[in-house]
Amino acid sequence: MPQVGQGILKGMGVTLRHLFENKITRQYPEYKRDLPERSRGMLTVDMDRCIACLQCMRICPDHCISIEQEKRDADGSGKAKPYAIGFVIDDSRCMYCSLCVEVCPVNCIYHTEEFEAQAYNRLELARQFGERPVDPTIDPKPAVKKKPKAAKTAPKKEAAA
Amino acid sequence: MLSEERRVEQQSALTQPAAGRLAAPDVRDEFGLETIDMSMGPQHPAMHGLLRLILELDGETVVRCDPVMGYLHRCQEKIAENRMYPAVIPLTDRLDYFANMHNEHGYVLAVEDQLDVEIPPRAEYIRVLMCELMRLASHIPSIGFLMLELGAFTPILYAFRERERIQTIFEAVTGARMMFHYIRIGGVKADLPPDIPQQIWDYIEGLEARFQSDFVDLIQDNEIFISRTRGVGKMTGEKALEMGLTGPPLRCTGVDFDIRRDYPYSIYPELEFDVITDTAGDVEASYRVRIAECLQSIRLIKQCLEKMPEGAVMGDLGRRLRPKEGDGFGRVESPRGEFAVHIVSDGSDTPYRVHYRDPSFCNMQLLQEVVPGHYLPDIMPIMGLIDPVSGGWDK
């Protein structure tokens, strides 16, 4: 029998069978999926353990972490140790790459399971963690003018060629 | 209405004399009737992202097709030049955002090419396992998109059901659903959680059971699908090679070239799989190649899970990551074709130049050569043949 309609009917048989199968969509607001243990949501900082070493600020590719460092003698040992008086994470720029979580020596910055980051104004997405609010609109690591290294290597190449 | 400057810019793209701009002949039928100039995109349901096709139509037959790109161009290569080597990896996820794992793998191979670090075998197996899962999560939706562009709305839902389940596995292993940032220079970020191998086994068995009914019975012998795709976008092996096609679009014309076998990397030599080729070279052949490649990926995933050795997942890197000066190359078989990365390092800890060879970018040249002569609705299956991703061709 030439191929007249069997393919179409077979396909429609598949869709009819799916008509009676149980559904797979989950009603989101009522049913919240329990996220796996490693899932990377919005960042949070454990301020009292933070030693303001600015590692996370330096490594962050999107410049979303800005820290204001102050020195104080918290535990009366006479030596003033640095601490973060102002700490802001700008969630409108963060891409959850977790480079800061890996580089933090005291791992006091970590991901939560919270992923619904929404606000009516982009500035509200900048969350402050320290006592003093930090202005998120200032770029913590302005692009320093890199001296063209090529000039240094170019002469070496001429010498070698 | 349009600002003066925008209108001039729009005019200039359209008014350049058609004959001069492209090799396609300038068609005026014997009555001298003009063709219609039409702009399809950049916002269009079948353009696989932001792409604008400036079409010259003679009735419904396309006379000239000129893709205008750049709507998603973030100049990733410039950003990569100002970042440390490990900080570029999250960038590569955003290149071909349907095959993220393969982009990371390509970039990391290029850096390791210039860095003498020894990657533990377990990390290699995890990388290949993740890449093959990613190939599944990219081939199945690309079949769904092909059917969506032909007008069938149901297969795309079944395809995304599969992709969602694979993404939950990815989320458990890497922490994110799409932007993984998992493959690192020297290994992988973290080991597989203990329950994941079993979860992957269950998923693979379930997929094999559903695969035949949802993606083969529903589509393969459908007369309308056959009539819409057989002979559309037909190419010979010669022409495909000339146009620089790689991946499924090239293999469906009969040229059996697969980077996993011809330019072996990672542990692919230790796994057996066969390279799928077809002979017809049209859209239906590319559908058959993608279906068979899904089955090959399932076979590879099973082998990876069986042969997974124990041990560390991260090689020992020095304090500062400074690759040797010179050129580093990485070439990976991504679901869309050959994804190659060329890194020029100058000994410092930021790359001097990073160049991505994206398969969608190179396969897209098909639109200029093959589309003229087809009907307007045939552009959609040809886009399905290439299955480009706008993050890839726009970089």
Added chain:
Amino acid sequence: MAVTLPEGNLEDRLKRYLDGFSGRHGLRESEIIGNAVRVVVAPGDVPAVLATAKEALGIRHLSFITVVDRVGSFELTYELIDLRGARVMVKAVIEGEEPVIGSVTGIYPTANWHEREAYDMFGVAFAGHPDLRRLYMWQDHFDHHPLLKSFEISTRRTFEGLR
């Protein structure tokens, strides 16, 4: 007719490619590293070298063209692969600020968009290219080439209207 791809094991194929090149053109440098033949040629005869690669040696696939801005000069790398494990890197260094080089679109049609992208990003003019327009940037009103080292990244944050 199916496409014939090169056979034979890797080493002698690489040697065959190397002799094929050195036989016909004056090469500045040529060496074999791993599975790749690295050849440095004068910019003038890049199209000739690629023509021999395609016709004489049967290397059918031009993978990509990389342009590196060495501030004083431009370094172009043509990466060719013969689909069976061998790689050929043809390098050319063009001095000066206004680089011009012959287009290879006639030999490898896939180079069409690679060269357009190189023109758009670096300003390298390819003589003989059928349709050398910008690929990503706006056709007019934008006369910079973003990937040049002289093109500065501005990370000025724009927040107007959001206070």
Added chain:
Amino acid sequence: MQTVLNLLEAEPIRLFLSFGVILFLVLNLAAILTMAERKASAYIQLRYGPNRVGPRGLLQPAADVFKLFTKENVTPGRADLWVFLGAPIAMFIPAALVWMVVPFSPDAVVADLNVGILFFVAITSIGALGVVMAGYGSRSTFSLLGALRGAAQIISYEVPLILSLLGVIMLTGSLSLVDVVNAQGDAFWTWYFLPQLPMFLTFYIAGLAEVKRVPFDLPEGESEIVGGFMVEYSGMTWALIQAAEFASMGLMSAVSVTLFLGGWQPPLPFLDLGPFNWVWFGLKTSLIMFTFQWIRWSLPRLRMDQLMDLGWKVLVPITLVWLFVTAGAMLIIPGN
């Protein structure tokens, strides 16, 4: 009181009142069908469909209608206003008008014309005019392409549609739809879809094409020309075009039930419900409408030249051949 009733019984007023009732029913049918369409597509695609508005989503049609009322009718700048706004009306009136001829049950027929089938065929051919008006009126390339496709498709599929009716007319000998149903007898093996099976299939396929549904929805080619002739419409004008689409979809299934599946006749003699026979008509029509939706969510779309080939080279020859077969059968089997 009696005079008022007589006045209402008088012919012109009864006609207008019943047309008002029909209009009300058709608009409700369109709203319910959008909901049925979304639920059917959801269940086929393993999801739930609208279930937030009202109990289990039943108020969704009301919410849609309210939204479409309040949405702004955007008319494109260069559009030809009269043609642009006239198109939805030119598409909706035929779809609503033909319902007057459809016999729900022996006495529940608005206008029992003795040329019922001729009326149906004449009015549905106006639909092509509405499509061209919509496409041409909105002055954009996508809608122009959609209009040209729509006109070619609807006009060339009327031929198999009409030819497949002739078999039924030959069997019943009368053009009135009520006679067609009466002539079909009250057991499913006496219905016309058995002796006229190829005709029934052709009518069904041509009906799909007339109503512009997948696999023939080229005028509204979603993924090619982004909405075809409907692309420039929004708000109430778009709603009217959608209502026309769903009304003509219901109409096509109602007429195919009347002609081939024995209208209000029960499938088995003892299942006769007497005055409530319109329930059978409702069940059969909704079954046909469900198959329309089932086809829509499992098949891709044809291309224009394949659409034309299917129409002219496949459907028309089948109907012509089967006409001769029916004529021959009527001669040989006396008293048929």
